[in-house]
Amino acid sequence: MDKKVGVGLIGAGFIGSIHADSFKKIHDADILAVMSPPPGEAQKFAEKHQIPNHFTDLDQMLALEEIDMVIIGAPNHLHCEICLKAAEAGKHIVVEKPLCINLNEADRMIEACKKAGVKLMYAEELCFTPKYVRLKELLDEGALGKPVLLKQSEKHDGPHAPHFWDVERSGGGVTMDMGCHAFQFFRWLNGNNPVKSVYAQMSTTVHTGKTRGDDNGIIILEFENGVTALAEESWTKPGGMDDRAEIHGTEGVAYADVLQGNSIQTYSNKGVGYAVEKAGNTVGWSYTMFEENWNYGFPQEMEHFVDCVKNNKEPLVTGEDGRAVMEIVFAAYESAGTGRKVKLPFRSSAAKPYDLWKR
Amino acid sequence: MDKKVGVGLIGAGFIGSIHADSFKKIHDADILAVMSPPPGEAQKFAEKHQIPNHFTDLDQMLALEEIDMVIIGAPNHLHCEICLKAAEAGKHIVVEKPLCINLNEADRMIEACKKAGVKLMYAEELCFTPKYVRLKELLDEGALGKPVLLKQSEKHDGPHAPHFWDVERSGGGVTMDMGCHAFQFFRWLNGNNPVKSVYAQMSTTVHTGKTRGDDNGIIILEFENGVTALAEESWTKPGGMDDRAEIHGTEGVAYADVLQGNSIQTYSNKGVGYAVEKAGNTVGWSYTMFEENWNYGFPQEMEHFVDCVKNNKEPLVTGEDGRAVMEIVFAAYESAGTGRKVKLPFRSSAAKPYDLWKR
Amino acid sequence: MDKKVGVGLIGAGFIGSIHADSFKKIHDADILAVMSPPPGEAQKFAEKHQIPNHFTDLDQMLALEEIDMVIIGAPNHLHCEICLKAAEAGKHIVVEKPLCINLNEADRMIEACKKAGVKLMYAEELCFTPKYVRLKELLDEGALGKPVLLKQSEKHDGPHAPHFWDVERSGGGVTMDMGCHAFQFFRWLNGNNPVKSVYAQMSTTVHTGKTRGDDNGIIILEFENGVTALAEESWTKPGGMDDRAEIHGTEGVAYADVLQGNSIQTYSNKGVGYAVEKAGNTVGWSYTMFEENWNYGFPQEMEHFVDCVKNNKEPLVTGEDGRAVMEIVFAAYESAGTGRKVKLPFRSSAAKPYDLWKR
């Protein structure tokens, strides 16, 4: 592709803003349009981010010929439908995590993109988070020996938008929403070795009035190469977003903390304007973060996807990866429902993971 | 009791040294004797620690009238037999963790001590570790709200003495040896609320040539009051002993790291004489600990037990606690063997926990 | 001395409470009396700490024969007079830092104690702070090579009692009050090598309405063996007491943080009852300390002084050390007044250090 990659954003919420900010640093692409159904939302977003076109209707945006690639930042239950339409319109597709809400949808998305000859790229930013990229390098260079235990944890006090709390739209709670990060992170660290079994412990502890979904989850994966992985996810941890990982190997151990571990330690009698996502109280001590998007790897991720489209490269994270993650998510909810370790491959016709937990 | 409490040490190994050092700070007790069967070991130990009597035979030591209390620091499989003899001899008894190697033994020990009218005290030092005592105070004062998730982890690169590696003598691997710390710690933090279920993931990863036991374990407990607890144990982590805990509550979260979190950050081109237990390489950066025994709470624990004997008080941690921990350990090995969450109460006639894992 | 050492406390304020708490752990001594002039204060203190005698008059307390040793925890300008009386009464003497308010007083105190045959012990607890004791061991064992730079810093947001703010009674501000800790700490680390020169930068920044004294000070010492030492002191730092030290040597470097570096990292929506001395706001993140007295080394220090009295040993820190510290303090204020490095030995007839700064 000689020209810059034309990008269309689908969704104008929290993650949409991150996408828009990320593209400001990418020279080989321009955001040409944003689409969001609620009246006025896309327009306001377009004005704020100086995007030339805005739509409330997906088909209208997909009709724009200069759009080469769309990014789906919509509620989970809409991913599949949007993806199928975009594929049909011949657009390359980036899907925010999780890929969709069931395995049948995942299969249809992968199939549709293959048929349409467009790329299906799965937006797992942890594979681009600079500190985690370094962590993987430490593993790959042998400094830690062979991996024994992988850990990753994401914890905050609950998501932004209402659709996360509604399992009909989200498919599940925190294990679905943030466990999916950990699962792809583990697969990536472990060279896509197949997962052998999944065990999950879930509970709804603090937000019982707000959701039927799990607000805390602990998930244990066993890989075929003998590696164990431990994911911890929470929507009930106060004090700011937490995102950390560990690799325990036969010859070493490494601890990486993306947020608190990169921040300024601050005490303020007046409070800090902004410290970190979901910081809570900032009067007194807080951990003040800088350049969050960069430290998460969002611009790097989008730059990679643009490069894949522009230069016809294979993405680092694909629809197949997103599907594999979804299989683990289903197995996790099955495990939480049965109290048993669930062996993979696991196939379920459930409409969404949550249905396997509280039957 | 008007006089000082007379103490007899059973065992002259690593933990015996900690006991001897701890008693040097306790004014209401004197160590009067040490017993260890290997020829010369007790004598050498007695000389080093200026203990007036030493024995290779238990009965001879128990015959000393001035001994009021014995401390069992022997391999796990000997705890029960020693305890029964000591009870019969009318001595108060402190048993190092774990209490014994099966539930039948536990019952007999409790029964024997009751019958003999002596105290059976269970040496879980985490209930006396100053930083963890403070952690419990934070929970009890309400600063963290109601607990949602408790975590504790102990990791190092493998134990000192050969009997730990031999499951016939130890009863199990790292989940038995160090999981028992976490289990009693959780029970104590959670006000002895009953455990509802146990799930365990175990593996033998690095020390396959050395032991059949688990060298890594992850254990999840569910309590009846809805609290989840996560224990992580390892005998494969290089870089020095790790002992840390977290409380995640509805109103707060607290992180406590007993060793690295209290240490001096040191860089040395020459290496440090001693940094911390099992420190590994100390050329370059290391975390140099101070007053380890005090920071673990060993002298405080023994002072408490002496006070219980001298002033006829109820110990903070009893044989019944040790038995409850053993029940969790059995359930953990059953779970690792079956891949299922195991409900409590759990009764097993297995001779040792390990037998439930690899059948 | 066959019996327990009988102790008399002089002063019932903040430091007096620390003394009383510290002695609860010391078996070879009993606090027999407390003296404080304000009506009712000593009585209340005695009741709280179960001390058998209380006085508002010093002479009456000194008349108690069973008192072997007194501890002076009074405002600085009273140290000398109290010391002279106590020496005359034949009591061994512990003086809280700083020793007194001028060099003439220091000489008279040392002389009087020598003449009376009583010990003059200088209470610099940093020489007993367990983490700093470990730091000195690292230096002494050679792990850090030869020292190049020593650093120590104490910072909080201002002292408890009014007399600290009044330079007539205190003799000076933060450099006098907390710099004296650093100066003795450096001398101790550096094997009492003589100080060659002193430079000081002082300012009154935040508490201008409350004191004429310095509320921030930076002091640089040069030792004859070439070591440089840097002290930083502040009465304006919010967020809780800070006490940390560093040794930079030819072969290594070590960082020790006594408070934040030993604490529990806590987030609370409700606030923590007590986190650390002068913690400020504890809603949100705070650093929750445990066993502060022990971690500062107060009981260890008093135990040492009791041992010196009971067994007629030479104290680790003496009146001569306190005088040497006072000489450095005078040189520091002279330097702040002149903008020049001041060479030692330095003799001044000024009534108090402060007079040399703002003339």
Add this chain to the structure above:
Amino acid sequence: MDKKVGVGLIGAGFIGSIHADSFKKIHDADILAVMSPPPGEAQKFAEKHQIPNHFTDLDQMLALEEIDMVIIGAPNHLHCEICLKAAEAGKHIVVEKPLCINLNEADRMIEACKKAGVKLMYAEELCFTPKYVRLKELLDEGALGKPVLLKQSEKHDGPHAPHFWDVERSGGGVTMDMGCHAFQFFRWLNGNNPVKSVYAQMSTTVHTGKTRGDDNGIIILEFENGVTALAEESWTKPGGMDDRAEIHGTEGVAYADVLQGNSIQTYSNKGVGYAVEKAGNTVGWSYTMFEENWNYGFPQEMEHFVDCVKNNKEPLVTGEDGRAVMEIVFAAYESAGTGRKVKLPFRSSAAKPYDLWKR
């Protein structure tokens, strides 16, 4: 300027590599040439970094018309001469720190660039270091109140190239080489408020066989608005580069650590390929850094300078800033030589700062 900015690198050493790497991320500029006198060095560098032209002669490179801007990464004593030639050739100029080696040179450089109508930009990357930019925002937003004390420290175990150790070429030791970072950092944080006085303590401790220059320096600045600033610099600290800063304000305090504070905590039995600049031993514990150039702010700094040239904007850091820093450096060496606080403005005809110290 419509076209991309054409860039010429002067110098192919350590800092030259950082420049070359930085420009790979800048879309509005291309490095068109590199110049370095040693035979073959520029050629090798050009090949490695795919730079189309390479020279051993400055005049030849300056003759290239497509070069709009040069970056001087040469030894300090050559800065002035190169700058004068480049100005005469009509090139915009970025000078690496320090600006030059005496105040006379500084004046001539500023004058020459003014006359030639080219920009003189001073490369102080700390003003672009993302974490420090955030630190300044915290100050500017008022979260910390008014500044009372600013601190910055850079420490490692000694520089790469021989010219740093030779005071004839460098002008001075660590206070010249790294103190200049701190001085401009303080000026920037403090809104370019004028410096009122400078005190400096310098010593040559470890590298006496290698240099006459100072390998340790402590420098205290007083600003006219009452702010105190403390810089600590060392060429003798083992264990990897250290770059940290603090702001102590009337309403808060903030601690920022650029390297160790952003790194992965790693233990490796085998050692890490690369941990951080000058890491020393990496067997055992180390602090593994990621994306160092970005975390220092080098690409951001160069992007800013390119933007200034392309769009004719005023640089954030100018030749005048570089001169002001040089004045502080001279005052620091004067102070180290006299043992007195030196008042600014300070003018000296010394050929280099070092001459004022050891006369």
